[in-house]
Structures are given as structure tokens and as C-alpha cells.
Amino acid sequence: MKRSEINSAIRQASAAFLANGWHLPPEPRWDVTDMGLGQFERFGLVLVNLAEEQEYCEKLMYSRASQVTPMHTHKRKKEDIICRSGRLTLELWATHPAECEPSRPVELARNGRAFEAISGTPFTIEAGERVTLVPGVYHAFWAEGAGCVIGEVSTANDDANDNFFVNSEIGRFPEIEEDEPALLRLVSER
Numbered sequence: 001m002k003r004s005e006i007n008s009a010i011r012q013a014s015a016a017f018l019a020n021g022w023h024l025p026p027e028p029r030w031d032v033t034d035m036g037l038g039q040f041e042r043f044g045l046v047l048v049n050l051a052e053e054q055e056y057c058e059k060l061m062y063s064r065a066s067q068v069t070p071m072h073t074h075k076r077k078k079e080d081i082i083c084r085s086g087r088l089t090l091e092l093w094a095t096h097p098a099e100c101e102p103s104r105p106v107e108l109a110r111n112g113r114a115f116e117a118i119s120g121t122p123f124t125i126e127a128g129e130r131v132t133l134v135p136g137v138y139h140a141f142w143a144e145g146a147g148c149v150i151g152e153v154s155t156a157n158d159d160a161n162d163n164f165f166v167n168s169e170i171g172r173f174p175e176i177e178e179d180e181p182a183l184l185r186l187v188s189e190r
Contacts, residue, residue: 001174005040006032007183012147013046013062020085020149022060024048031159031187035070036171045069049157049187057157060084061150063143071097071140071166079154081141082130086148090131091122093138097166100138108132138166159187 009032017024029049034040044067051058063069071091081090092106102120109115109132110125117123124144125131130151133139141150163172173188 001032001034001038001040002177002179003182004180005034006174006176006186007180009040009044009046009062010183012064013048016062016085016147016149017048017060022084022149024060025050029187029190030184032174033172034174035165036169036174041067043068043070047187052157054156057152057154059152059154059157061152063088063141063148063150065143065146068140068142070170071138072170073138073164074135074162075164076135076162077154077157078132078134079152080130080132081139082151082153083125083127084149084151085127086146087124087126087144088141088148088150089122089124089144090117090139090141091120092117092133093119095136095138097138106137108134108137 010030029052031047031049034044037043041064046062048060049057050060093100094104094106097120100119104119106117106119107114108117111129115131159172
């Protein structure tokens with residue numbers, strides 16, 4: 001990813017956060033990723049780590065319209081994905097998509113109540129809604145329509161070792177081409 005693209009994504013996400021009343025802490029830890037695919041407009045996400053504790057983590061994320069966070073799972077992390085503004089579409093699989101029948105149910109909580117999603121069938125949540133994902137559930141998500149501000153509250157976070165993507169070509173952190181000065185250093189650069 002070019003540094004200019006990262007800087008632009010940070011500016012756009014900052015504007016979306018402010019427009020929706022989200023004020024960041026004094027020294028937020030930013031992450032901008034194209035998942036190593038070099039197609040940030042199609043595959044990527046802007047993340048801000050708001051809290052990183054041994055027991056839990058909180059993130060605020062921004063997804064541009066139709067920008068996909070590719071299918072992945074976690075072995076340890078349990079997480080609530082919360083639509084903070086806009087509309088967020090999720091596609092879930094009970095197990096690895098190559099080993100799972102498309103009609104297999106995925107048991108989870110939606111807004112704190114039992115909910116059954118169907119493997120491979122996308123569904124959309126509105127601003128204020130949340131889903132609780134347990135380890136082993138494969139998930140991808142994207143903004144539906146316009147950009148979307150997304151929250152995440154989870155158990156301890158380990159981005160370097162607990163993200164398992166279906167596409168083995170995906171890398172969690174991008175390689176950066178320095179074509180202009182950095183607005184700030186990313187989580188992967190500290």
C-alpha cells in the first residue's frame with residue numbers, strides 16, 4: 001500500500017468518526033490494511049485500537065462502501081461486531097467454507113438474543129445492532145451502501161497470530177511504499 005493511500009484512509013475514517021460523534025482517545029493506535037492484496041478499494045479496513053488490555057480489546061473501524069474484510073476466523077478471540085453507523089452485511093460459516101454445507105446453521109447471538117444465521121447466506125445489521133461471534137466461526141463483512149462505522153469489543157486481541165484467512169495469500173498487515181510522509185505510525189510499525 002502506498003503511504004498516501006494510508007494517509008487518505010486515515011483522513012476519511014477520522015471524518016466519518018467525527019461525523020458520527022466518535023471522539024478518539026489522545027493516542028489511538030491506528031491500523032490500515034489492504035490485507036496484502038493491493039486492492040484497498042475492494043479489500044481492506046481502517047481500524048483504531050481504543051483499548052488493549054490482557055482481558056479485552058475495543059476497536060473502532062471504518063469500512064468504505066462495498067469494501068470487504070475477507071473471510072477469516074479466530075482460534076481464541078470472541079468478539080461482538082457492532083454497527084455504529086450505516087448498514088453492515090456479514091457472511092458467516094459454521095466451519096471452514098470449503099468444508100461446510102451452505103445451508104448449515106450458525107448459532108450466535110444478535111443483540112444479545114439467540115439467532116440462527118445460515119452458512120454462506122449474507123445478512124445485514126442496522127446501526128446499533130450487534131452480533132457475537134465465537135472462535136471458529138468464519139466471517140466476512142462489508143459496508144452496505146455508504147461507508148460504515150463498526151465497533152468491536154472482544155476478548156484479548158492478537159492480530160499477528162489469531163487471524164486465519166480462507167485465502168492463504170492474505171496478510172494481516174500491508175507492505176508500505178513510502179511515497180509521502182506518514183500522518184502517524186501504524187500498529188504494525190511500532
